[in-house]
Amino acid sequence: MKTPPLRVALLGFGTVGGSVARILVERPELGDRIQLTHIFNRGVARKRTDWVPASVTWTDSIDDLFASRPDAVVEVVGGLEPAGQWVRRALTQGAAVVTANKMLLAAHAPELLHLAATHGTQLRFEAAVAGGVPLIHGVREGLAGDRLLRVAGILNGTSNFVLSTMAGGDQQMGAVLDEARRLGYAEADPSADIDGDDAGAKLVVLAGIAFRRHLRLADIPRQSIRPIAAADFRYARRLGCTIRQIAMVETSGDRFHAWVGPALVPRSSPFGLNAGANNVVTISGHYGGENSFSGPGAGGPATAVAVVSDLMSLTQRTQDRGEEWPAGSVTAPPARPYYLRFVVHDHPGILAGIAAALARQGINLDAVLQEPGYPKDALPFVITVEPCEAAQLKAALDEIARFEFHAEPPLSLPMLFHPVA
Amino acid sequence: MKTPPLRVALLGFGTVGGSVARILVERPELGDRIQLTHIFNRGVARKRTDWVPASVTWTDSIDDLFASRPDAVVEVVGGLEPAGQWVRRALTQGAAVVTANKMLLAAHAPELLHLAATHGTQLRFEAAVAGGVPLIHGVREGLAGDRLLRVAGILNGTSNFVLSTMAGGDQQMGAVLDEARRLGYAEADPSADIDGDDAGAKLVVLAGIAFRRHLRLADIPRQSIRPIAAADFRYARRLGCTIRQIAMVETSGDRFHAWVGPALVPRSSPFGLNAGANNVVTISGHYGGENSFSGPGAGGPATAVAVVSDLMSLTQRTQDRGEEWPAGSVTAPPARPYYLRFVVHDHPGILAGIAAALARQGINLDAVLQEPGYPKDALPFVITVEPCEAAQLKAALDEIARFEFHAEPPLSLPMLFHPVA
Numbered sequence: 001m002k003t004p005p006l007r008v009a010l011l012g013f014g015t016v017g018g019s020v021a022r023i024l025v026e027r028p029e030l031g032d033r034i035q036l037t038h039i040f041n042r043g044v045a046r047k048r049t050d051w052v053p054a055s056v057t058w059t060d061s062i063d064d065l066f067a068s069r070p071d072a073v074v075e076v077v078g079g080l081e082p083a084g085q086w087v088r089r090a091l092t093q094g095a096a097v098v099t100a101n102k103m104l105l106a107a108h109a110p111e112l113l114h115l116a117a118t119h120g121t122q123l124r125f126e127a128a129v130a131g132g133v134p135l136i137h138g139v140r141e142g143l144a145g146d147r148l149l150r151v152a153g154i155l156n157g158t159s160n161f162v163l164s165t166m167a168g169g170d171q172q173m174g175a176v177l178d179e180a181r182r183l184g185y186a187e188a189d190p191s192a193d194i195d196g197d198d199a200g201a202k203l204v205v206l207a208g209i210a211f212r213r214h215l216r217l218a219d220i221p222r223q224s225i226r227p228i229a230a231a232d233f234r235y236a237r238r239l240g241c242t243i244r245q246i247a248m249v250e251t252s253g254d255r256f257h258a259w260v261g262p263a264l265v266p267r268s269s270p271f272g273l274n275a276g277a278n279n280v281v282t283i284s285g286h287y288g289g290e291n292s293f294s295g296p297g298a299g300g301p302a303t304a305v306a307v308v309s310d311l312m313s314l315t316q317r318t319q320d321r322g323e324e325w326p327a328g329s330v331t332a333p334p335a336r337p338y339y340l341r342f343v344v345h346d347h348p349g350i351l352a353g354i355a356a357a358l359a360r361q362g363i364n365l366d367a368v369l370q371e372p373g374y375p376k377d378a379l380p381f382v383i384t385v386e387p388c389e390a391a392q393l394k395a396a397l398d399e400i401a402r403f404e405f406h407a408e409p410p411l412s413l414p415m416l417f418h419p420v421a
Numbered sequence: 422m423k424t425p426p427l428r429v430a431l432l433g434f435g436t437v438g439g440s441v442a443r444i445l446v447e448r449p450e451l452g453d454r455i456q457l458t459h460i461f462n463r464g465v466a467r468k469r470t471d472w473v474p475a476s477v478t479w480t481d482s483i484d485d486l487f488a489s490r491p492d493a494v495v496e497v498v499g500g501l502e503p504a505g506q507w508v509r510r511a512l513t514q515g516a517a518v519v520t521a522n523k524m525l526l527a528a529h530a531p532e533l534l535h536l537a538a539t540h541g542t543q544l545r546f547e548a549a550v551a552g553g554v555p556l557i558h559g560v561r562e563g564l565a566g567d568r569l570l571r572v573a574g575i576l577n578g579t580s581n582f583v584l585s586t587m588a589g590g591d592q593q594m595g596a597v598l599d600e601a602r603r604l605g606y607a608e609a610d611p612s613a614d615i616d617g618d619d620a621g622a623k624l625v626v627l628a629g630i631a632f633r634r635h636l637r638l639a640d641i642p643r644q645s646i647r648p649i650a651a652a653d654f655r656y657a658r659r660l661g662c663t664i665r666q667i668a669m670v671e672t673s674g675d676r677f678h679a680w681v682g683p684a685l686v687p688r689s690s691p692f693g694l695n696a697g698a699n700n701v702v703t704i705s706g707h708y709g710g711e712n713s714f715s716g717p718g719a720g721g722p723a724t725a726v727a728v729v730s731d732l733m734s735l736t737q738r739t740q741d742r743g744e745e746w747p748a749g750s751v752t753a754p755p756a757r758p759y760y761l762r763f764v765v766h767d768h769p770g771i772l773a774g775i776a777a778a779l780a781r782q783g784i785n786l787d788a789v790l791q792e793p794g795y796p797k798d799a800l801p802f803v804i805t806v807e808p809c810e811a812a813q814l815k816a817a818l819d820e821i822a823r824f825e826f827h828a829e830p831p832l833s834l835p836m837l838f839h840p841v842a
Contacts, residue, residue, distance in 0.1 A: 023566060023708060126563060132709035134563020141562065142547060142555020145444060145729025270715075273694065287444055288553035288726040291716035294691075296709065305709040308566025 005031065006315050009038040009070035009095075011086055012077040013047045016100055016127070019304030020074060021052055030308070033315040040065045062086060066093060072314055074307055075099040076127075080107060091115045091123065098310040100127035100303055106201035106217045109208055110325045117322025124310040129202045129209075130155060130279040132302025133295040134309065139283055140209050146285030148210045152248035152416075155202040157277030157297040158193035159225055159245035161185045163262070164275040167242045170230045185277050196222030196260035199247040203260060207249045210283065213328030215249070215258055220330060223261025227411050231380040232341055235369050236264055239339070239384065239415075242272045246416060255331040264339050264415040270294070271416075335387040337366065337415040340397075342383070343408035346376045350405050354383065361396040363388045378407040384415065426452065427736050430459040430491035430516075432483075432507060433498040434468045437521055437548070440725030441495060442473055451729070454736040461486045483507060493517040493735055495728055497548075501525055512536045512544065519731040521548035521724055527622035527638045530629055531746045538743025545731040550623045550630075551576060551700040553723025554716040555730065560704055561630050567706030569631045573669035573837075576623040578698030578718040579614035580646055580666035582606045584683070585696040588663045591651045606698050617643030617681035620668040624681060628670045631704065634749030636670070636679055641751060644682025648832050652801040653762055656790050657685055660760070660805065660836075663693045667837060676752040685760050685836040691715070692837075756808040758787065758836040761818075764829035767800045771826050775804065782817040784809045799828040805836065 073090040180186035241264040249258040279297030370381040494511040601607035662685040670679040700718030717723040791802040
């Protein structure tokens with residue numbers, strides 16, 4: 001009793017789509033489980049390549065593709081529309097969908113999961129988070145027995161490349177971003193990466209997997225890495241730390257604290273040690289303690305492995321109980337220590353003014369650091385404070401911001417210690 | 422249309438079995454998917470605890486347990502027999518089996534997988550390798566789309582505790598083993614851990630998962646960590662390295678190089694950074710590059726998470742195509758650089774003699790290291806050699822062993838550089 005192969009239509013023949021086709025062609029042993037039948041791309045004539053077998057139909061008509069009644073549709077087009085409309089159409093006609101589209105999932109996962117369940121089919125998205133790192137299988141299946149408490153990770157390769165390069169060479173961000181663009185690690189407009197929207201969307205997907213709750217991307221505070229300067233790495237080193245863009249979500253009763261932004265992490269932690277464009281994610285559970293996963297977070301071939309792995313899961317025709325992600329609500333972070341960096345026109349009384357404002361909010365200073373060698377009219381110095389509530393800190397910083405001595409706006413970064421970091 | 426819960430019988434109520442029961446009791450939301458019906462243990466009266474619900478039948482009769490026709494049997498008894506006979510009996514009567522028994526799998530996985538397929542049921546064993554680290558789900562499902570090339574890891578927490586503690590404190594192994602026993606990280610007789618049998622059995626299971634081939638444990642060369650001395654860490658540091666027990670398997674055409682033993686690894690590699698009893702595994706694939714997984718390799722609660730995760734997968738009644746592991750054959754390692762450590766009664770001409778023996782096998786010296794402060798009658802020094810075949814090195818060392826100047830037998834360790842380490 002042989003099951004016929006899964007008939008797959010590929011939506012999009014860019015970097016990831018091309019790599020998916022290549023794996024299926026180069027691994028003929030998969031042929032009795034997965035059969036690529038259609039490739040859709042706008043301007044398909046320009047995309048057609050000779051290494052794809054003649055049995056595959058190339059088309060730029062989405063209607064023709066759906067008329068072929070594929071068993072599964074791989075959506076690697078990206079963007080909210082028309083990808084969203086095509087994913088809905090596939091699920092509605094009972095096709096399984098494998099997608100790498102984190103933005104679509106962050107915006108519409110609950111609706112799409114419901115649509116899949118209603119039509120007795122499946123939505124899979126291993127490729128949507130951390131590219132080739134098998135996080136979703138690892139967490140959803142391998143850690144299903146645990147009660148998870150926290151997921152924290154470096155989910156954006158561009159930001160990690162920028163920050164880990166700055167840490168190594170005392171360069172400013174602009175120069176490193178130029179280098180990242182040259183190497184293909186950053187886009188012409190890197191805003192989505194460095195301002196945290198990309199990592200935020202991935203965090204929404206991870207929170208769904210880990211907690212079966214949907215957090216709205218708009219509710220997750222995101223702090224840009226733009227203000228991080230070479231001086232911050234110098235001060236971070238004095239504290240045994242470095243700086244990384246961290247995305248984290250943790251349970252707090254029936255609510256969630258979620259956040260994306262630059263944080264101080266110990267240099268010897270999994271996050272501090274993660275360099276270049278690699279991703280790393282740590283998962284903490286009530287029973288199992290901390291697990292971590294790391295690997296290439298992006299790139300056509302690695303992401304395509306995740307897509308093909310999802311297709312192979314589909315051939316096992318798992319009777320997934322329709323997964324639902326009810327809305328989860330976001331709450332304030334727990335009390336944490338913070339790193340506060342000021343750049344001032346130096347004159348007597350500055351430290352006294354800042355210390356008094358912090359004291360009025362009941363915030364205790366931990367350390368004051370001032371490295372030599374900076375100009376008096378743009379002098380960076382750092383105060384670290386003992387764990388405090390974000391609201392207290394904000395009140396103190398609002399008061400401090402009104403002082404006239406700032407050469408740059410004050411910067412505050414949470415300090416995350418292991419096991420978080 | 423509600424699926425009835427999976428009726429589960431637990432074989433063994435030790436550290437892992439007790440933790441499995443505790444998770445099922447403490448997570449009542451799992452109750453509509455998993456129902457614990459029986460607990461078997463010898464001398465059950467002594468084991469019975471009041472936090473297990475009254476609906477669970479305690480028994481010391483294996484026949485009564487099987488007569489209840491469980492849907493799944495959790496085997497956490499350990500050892501080859503009677504565990505093996507019970508696993509066969511469960512599969513034969515169509516029950517799925519979830520086991521943490523690496524020794525049983527290393528010896529009999531092909532037969533047991535075949536038995537499961539024949540009886541239309543499943544054998545699952547996430548808990549058998551790296552305790553709570555969701556390696557098997559991650560590799561088997563999450564990386565199914567890749568063509569894997571190599572699996573390398575630190576799979577034995579005891580050896581890693583011993584070696585990472587020695588690295589930190591310049592202590593000899595005896596003292597550290599005593600401390601490990603006191604902390605519960607080592608058994609009274611730690612032979613299976615430090616001589617590599619435990620890691621070897623786990624490597625057989627990992628090779629099965631990654632390559633769908635069964636390697637015989639007896640065919641996998643295992644080198645003990647016993648000869649590693651404090652001086653080796655001093656020399657390793659000079660080379661930017663440290664020493665860890667590594668288990669690795671890599672493809673070489675249609676054969677496999679597999680090996681377990683102490684190796685020099687860069688201090689800044691995932692292996693060099695792994696301290697204490699943690700496990701870490703790196704998986705290299707043709708398409709996806711290198712992924713790594715790390716976490717607690719042992720302990721009741723972490724291992725129990727793996728067991729419960731496997732039970733939850735079973736409730737999805739995956740139609741696994743009967744997995745087969747045909748026999749794989751083991752071949753020699755690729756050419757590698759080696760670290761050679763000699764302890765000699767010092768006198769002129771020793772280095773010349775060793776160098777000549779190496780030269781006769783065409784082996785090039787890379788570095789000669791001799792640290793001050795050691796006695797002349799038991800002087801440790803180190804030679805590193807450029808990549809060479811294991812057979813050449815063995816021939817040279819056989820010749821060198823016949824010299825009369827040795828105070829201890831020569832030690833050779835492979836030097837594994839990233840991405841392997």
